[in-house]
Ligand SMILES: Nc1ccn([C@@H]2O[C@H](COP(=O)(O)OP(=O)(O)OP(=O)(O)O)[C@@H](O)[C@H]2O)c(=O)n1
């Protein structure tokens with residue numbers, strides 16, 4: 406096993422959850438007795454290498470102060486931005502890359518991530534000295550179109566990109582800063598690294614690491630949370 410350095414952890418949690426169509430942002434919906442955010446933090450905190458947590462929240466988030474997490478000295482709250490990438494960059498700007506040469510980014514909306522998958526990602530990346538992401542190969546036939554099919558997309562080598570995503574802190578900060586400054590559409594950390602021409606390892610994880618996005622995802626996340634290890 407490769408020696409694992411202390412890793413800074415960024416949790417983007419400043420979204421409004423439009424697609425969920427709920428009465429509050431999805432990270433604060435109840436899931437198995439806790440909020441989604443608390444469930445996600447509970448998973449992350451089971452990984453010893455994950456040290457300081459940088460939690461990007463909406464500047465007017467009224468929910469977080471009521472959670473026990475608000476008193477956790479390992480959690481540093483910061484203001485998120487207009488898009489997920491802005492929230493992540495705001496967090497990266499607060500991380501000392503000397504102290505934390507590696508940073509792991511994980512969506513607050515992915516509470517069922519397996520601790521073993523996080524450990525696998527960390528081991529794979531640190532061992533190979535390259536950043537990477539948890540992902541799963543596409544299993545269905547993929548179509549491109551809107552109301553009718555334009556064509557079938559070759560699914561060979563096609564992956565679902567998940568989080569966590571783990572990268573050298575300084576590299577990710579520079580890549581994300583420059584990509585956003587040039588108006589590049591960035592939906593995950595890997596796309597900034599790809600834009601910068603830097604390698605991204607694909608580490609196969611489990612498909613139960615779903616992102617709670619639409620209403621029906623909550624019950625599925627609850628099932629996975631109760632049945633995954
Ligand atoms: N400006 C934003 C937008 C999103 N996120 C976070 O990024 C993660 C993944 O984003 P997504 O699933 O798109 O969440 P929302 O943006 O809240 O969802 P929607 O697009 O339906 O509004 C979530 O944990 C969300 O809180 C963030 O930190 N800052």
Ligand SMILES: C[C@](O)(CO)[C@H](O)COP(=O)(O)O
Pocket residue numbers: 489512566567568592593594616
């Ligand atoms: C980062 C991510 O979860 C990887 O799949 C995804 O890109 C987030 O996308 P969203 O539209 O912000 O939910």
